[in-house]
Amino acid sequence: MNSYVNMGVGAFLGTVFVLMSVSIASEGIFHSEAPEKEGFTIVAEEGTSEAGAGGAAEVEVDIKPLLLKADASAGEAVFKKCASCHTADKGGANKVGPNLWGLVNRPIASHEGFSYSAGMKTFAEGGKVVWDYDHLSYFIEAPKKHVPGTAMGFAGVKKPDERANLIAWLREQSDAPAALPDASAGSAEAAPAAGAEGAKPAEAPATEAKPAEGQPAPAQ
Numbered sequence: 001m002n003s004y005v006n007m008g009v010g011a012f013l014g015t016v017f018v019l020m021s022v023s024i025a026s027e028g029i030f031h032s033e034a035p036e037k038e039g040f041t042i043v044a045e046e047g048t049s050e051a052g053a054g055g056a057a058e059v060e061v062d063i064k065p066l067l068l069k070a071d072a073s074a075g076e077a078v079f080k081k082c083a084s085c086h087t088a089d090k091g092g093a094n095k096v097g098p099n100l101w102g103l104v105n106r107p108i109a110s111h112e113g114f115s116y117s118a119g120m121k122t123f124a125e126g127g128k129v130v131w132d133y134d135h136l137s138y139f140i141e142a143p144k145k146h147v148p149g150t151a152m153g154f155a156g157v158k159k160p161d162e163r164a165n166l167i168a169w170l171r172e173q174s175d176a177p178a179a180l181p182d183a184s185a186g187s188a189e190a191a192p193a194a195g196a197e198g199a200k201p202a203e204a205p206a207t208e209a210k211p212a213e214g215q216p217a218p219a220q
Contacts, residue, residue, distance in 0.1 A: 063137035064181035066164035075169030078162050085154070088173045097152065104171045104178040105130050119149020133181065136167050 079088065085096040092099040098114035108124035108131055109116040116124075123129065131139075138146040140163050142156045157163050171177050 060138065061160040063133055063160065063164055063167065066160055067133060067168055067180055070161075070164040070168035072165065072168040072172055074162075075165035075167070078157065078166040079169060081157065082154070082166075085152075088170065090173075090175075100170060100173065102174040103131055104136065104167070104174065105132060107131075108135070117149060117151040119147055119151070122149065123147045133167060136170070137163050140166065 082097075082100075086098070086100050087093055087095060088100040088103075090101045092101060094111070094114045098111040098116075107127040108129050109120045110124070110127055129135070135146070137160075140157050143150050143152040143154055157166060171180075
């Protein structure tokens with residue numbers, strides 16, 4: 001065999017040997033064992049989004065107890081949010097929305113000279129539904145949610161105390177302001193239930209002891 005061929009084969013085998021040696025050495029130096037247990041595991045719980053949606057459901061606030069301690073003067077400041085679309089003075093003009101003088105307990109969609117949306121007319125049921133404290137609170141909080149189809153584009157007053165102050169001020173804009181809610185109404189409703197729950201059962205009448213044989217019966 002030619003000496004040049006021998007040298008070429010030897011060089012090739014030597015190169016292969018060196019590469020294999022380097023590979024084996026690297027494996028020994030840098031090899032790491034796989035952990036028996038993963039450091040952390042990300043688990044996606046089923047139903048989390050549904051539970052979150054349920055927990056985020058809005059709870060409607062009963063405005064009546066808040067009205068008893070509302071600040072009407074502070075409500076006048078809140079009304080500035082409404083003043084671009086409404087007037088509240090007696091005989092005031094209709095603007096984008098109707099005049100609000102005498103609003104509390106007024107039949108819905110009934111102010112003379114104002115053209116109401118179809119949604120508001122439907123909600124009013126021909127004047128059977130009035131702007132009581134509950135309807136006012138829910139509508140002021142979220143107009144389009146409470147009256148679907150209303151043309152009112154107001155985002156709403158979300159804070160219950162601000163709504164209470166505003167409604168308290170609107171209540172005063174009238175020749176004969178509506179009565180405030182009865183403070184004792186809530187406690188009166190709860191009283192029977194509490195009494196029934198806490199009441200002790202009536203004691204059964206004691207049965208008369210039967211006289212022993214041969215003994216006289218007690219006098220009646």
